Amino acid sequence: MKYFKLIRRNLFRNPLRAVLTLALIAFIFFFVSTLLSILQLFDRFEDQGQGANRLVVQSSISLANALPYAHEQKLREIPGVEDVCKMQWIGAYYKDKKNFFANFAVDHDRMGSVFDDYKIDPQQMKDFQNDRQGCIVGPDLMKRFGWKIGDRITLKRQIFPYDPELTIRGVYHHPVNTAALYYHMDYHQLLMNNFGQVNTFWIKIKDPSKMAAISQQIDAMFKNSEYPTETVTEKQFQASFMAMMGNIKLLFGSICTCAVFMVILLAAITMSMSARERVTEIAVLKAIGFERPLVMTLMLTEFALLTLLGGALGVFGAKLLYMIVPMGQITQGFLVGFTIFPATMLIALAASGLVGLIAGGLPAINATRMSVVDGLRRVV
């Protein structure tokens, strides 16, 4: 601690350079923490089905191909199946195409049983179930459009030939899925002239250890039918959605790596300049008895503090910004619930400190390796 004053003073000995370096590092770590948090948001989306004892039955041809209602009864008869809930992706939007969000038709009377991790006030659930045009909505979506329970809303068609006219009957709560809308499958079927098809069946399994076996059994059962199925766990189902986005994780990960590499190089240039300027001072410190490891520790601490400070500015700046800016709204529901997650903050802060050690390592070694006589040569 007695050396901290020396470190602190050296940190800002050239204020303009220090501020510019801090700004550069802050900007890059703002960017990195944002990308890492987007990746983490995707992971959370993928993981929302982790641990759930649900299987998703879809057409083996593609998710866009529908399955007949008749499959439902056969699924119910499989030993180990506790309940089945039909669900249809609707793909409608609110007022304007930019107001896109996830909306589904669902078996209103089975939803509470199959999706028991979705919490909803019992009275609101009852109101939803009793109103064929009723719907339940996630809290972030309510906030995004300023909706209230009892509001009548009309969604605009995109896939199906009708505009759903709905009344909000309740708000569900879920740790990850906070911005979707669910309405009655009956209402959907009515407007589709009892179409009798749906794109997914969601199955609740009594014993999660038998999920794989039941999954195989289902697909074997429909293998030779007109509507063959592909049954996956909920986590696999969510992951397949992410796969549709292409290898965005690899892309974002690569950009983060490049950004960190770039900041290492830029920081190394700054630190080399700083170390070179101080060759004589370092020689003086060594002459008066500071040992080389101590001088190197002082320099590396200074460099790591500089990058850590820049990293902290970037990370906490991003955290603050995303608390104020409604990213869900700006990204049309793509980044609902977006924030800089604590794990991301820790990773980014650790990386920023490490940048200082890596970037400053060589300049510090070079500066402290020089002999006292060579360092003082200009003046001694």
Next chain:
Amino acid sequence: MEALVEIRDVHKVYRRDQFDVPVLNGLTLAVPKGDFLALMGPSGSGKTTLLNLIAGIDRPTRGSIVVEGREISRFSESALASWRARHIGFIFQMYNLIPVLNAFENVELPLLLTNLNKKQRREHVETALSIVALADRMRHYPRQLSGGQEQRVAIARAIVTDPTILVADEPTGDLDAKNAEETLELLHRLNTEFEKTIVMVTHDPKAASRAKHALHLEKGQLAEGSYGYEEQAAGA
């Protein structure tokens, strides 16, 4: 007189690219405790190299340097640094204060390597700054001080640990006549009043005249007419 520093048959050869450049050629010298020795000579005569060897910031190619009975040329780098912290006070021509630290903090630097607590360090620093008559400038940064004041702060830094030897390299080389005189007077006082052993390199005969003894070096050896103490004593 008891020898504090004994230099025996010291050679120093620097390697510059593919060339060997001999700087000291079998130099033998003894510096008694409490002496104020001026080393003089033309550029390249080896006086600064000799000073660096005495101060333990360089090593001889051959020969031995014994200070207070200890062969310092055999110390490890770490041991030598530790030894310098306890035994050597440096005074440079260009003062070499740390620009981001004020006078107090500059003087305090060598004390950071000791076990003294903050209060003890403060007492030592204040004493050292009082000796150089700069107690009222302790919060000033080097850029806020004149050249003479900077050199006095540097002297305070050199004496704050109460070292065995003060080594001064052209301490008046960058000062005007008035400040040079004040600096020499201060060194003289440190030698006479505080009994500090001082080895000073200088080109200036006037500065050398303030020392108790002056030795001339030429081509890495004591010049003709320049004598070690034994010879001086014998001749006296």
